Amino acid sequence: xxxxxxxxxxxxxxxxxxxxxxxxxxxxxxxxxxxxxxxxxxxxxxxxxxxxxxxxxxxxxxxxxxxxxxxxxxxxxxxxxxxxxxxxxxxxxxxxxxxxxxxxxxxxxxxxxxxxxxxxxxxxxxxxxxxxxxxxxxxxxxxxxxxxxxxxxxxxxxxxxxxxxxxxxxxx
Numbered sequence: 001x002x003x004x005x006x007x008x009x010x011x012x013x014x015x016x017x018x019x020x021x022x023x024x025x026x027x028x029x030x031x032x033x034x035x036x037x038x039x040x041x042x043x044x045x046x047x048x049x050x051x052x053x054x055x056x057x058x059x060x061x062x063x064x065x066x067x068x069x070x071x072x073x074x075x076x077x078x079x080x081x082x083x084x085x086x087x088x089x090x091x092x093x094x095x096x097x098x099x100x101x102x103x104x105x106x107x108x109x110x111x112x113x114x115x116x117x118x119x120x121x122x123x124x125x126x127x128x129x130x131x132x133x134x135x136x137x138x139x140x141x142x143x144x145x146x147x148x149x150x151x152x153x154x155x156x157x158x159x160x161x162x163x164x165x166x167x168x169x170x171x172x
Contacts, residue, residue: 020045020059025167027069027084040066047091061094069164072098076106077148082167087160097159105152114150121153124163 021041028037044062048055060070069084089097108114117125153163 074102101155
């Protein structure tokens, strides 16, 4: 039992030493050189470390603000989705937009009028394994809360983002 507790504590300590770029993979925009990616990762890690709370979220918001695709946790909905911007945003705006759209979607009522999804948006949502509890069935969360899903997409598009396939963990 004591060995198990020690192993868990060592694992927690070691996890704290791994950089954000290793724990939260992103996908760079086309044409970004390896040197530019490394610089962006360093600068966004420094930015995230300077934040009082939500460091991992701020790292991903920073990378999105630089044009990368990142997996974003929608805490109110309980989903994680791939996001990329369609127009430039400052990091603080990305953070505000993600929180606002998450909250707005989570509070969508059944009777709310929400624009329908395009076939492309439907495919993007349907291919995502949103919630940890739904990972065995991609798109299950979307199917269980269709109005929330449509509101999330509409809100993100309105603010200059799209849902895209998850960034796969490379295991670096």
